Amino acid sequence: MRHVLILILMFALSACGAQGATAVAPTSTAAPTTAAPRALSTAAPASAAVPTSTAIAPAPTASALSESVNPSGEHVLGKPDAPITLTDYSDFL
Amino acid sequence: MLETEPKIVNAYVATGRVKLAFHHILDYGAPSLLASQAAECAGDQNQFWAMHHLLFERQSDVWNGNVELFTRWAKDDLKLDASAFATCLTGAKYKSKVESAYAAARASGVRVRPTFDVNGKRYQGALDFKQFKQILDALP
16 A cells, blocks of 8 residues: 555656746746847848839739720720720820 | 729720720810820820820829920830830820810810710710710610
8 A cells, every 4th residue: 555655746746847947937938148040131132123113904804905095195904806895085184 | 984984994984885995185285285285196106095094094294394304105015016106106106186176176165064965965074984974875
């Protein structure tokens, strides 16, 4: 019986020890002084082209549509023989 | 029109029911004139509508736009031949075309911007997509 008790005590103590070993240290709020192995560089790679302006693509379908100029000199988007003509009188400002 | 036009293009132009024509209006003088010419010069390289879209997207920059700025857009965003584009713009190749278009619009009674003609019927002022849909769906 004594041996059993000793064994139980030993198991209990080893469990406490394990918990103590894995206790998490308080999280440090200070920035690490050494760089993490996979730290990301904020600098653009030298070989990467730096765009000078933001590319803005036209509406996806517009670029695939027929473009022409009608006899009045207006630029036309869409099938020249479409049954409906919508003319936009507009300023770019 | 910046928000409405893509919807019209997707719903009606792409299906072959409508063709969209652009007619220059020069309400703001020199800045309007230069922007319109930039679109026409892009048209020399088959990118009128791409430049049209770009100019409307960047309206706040267009007001202070100049040859250098539009040439940079043509080169960087539209991948155009910058030299040919700049030559067109600085040479004012399309100045008289654009001015004549504006004069013709005025002569035809255009007084409000934007104004639309749908198969010859005139609509003055901005219309939303729902209004366009109503007009276009009513036509044969």
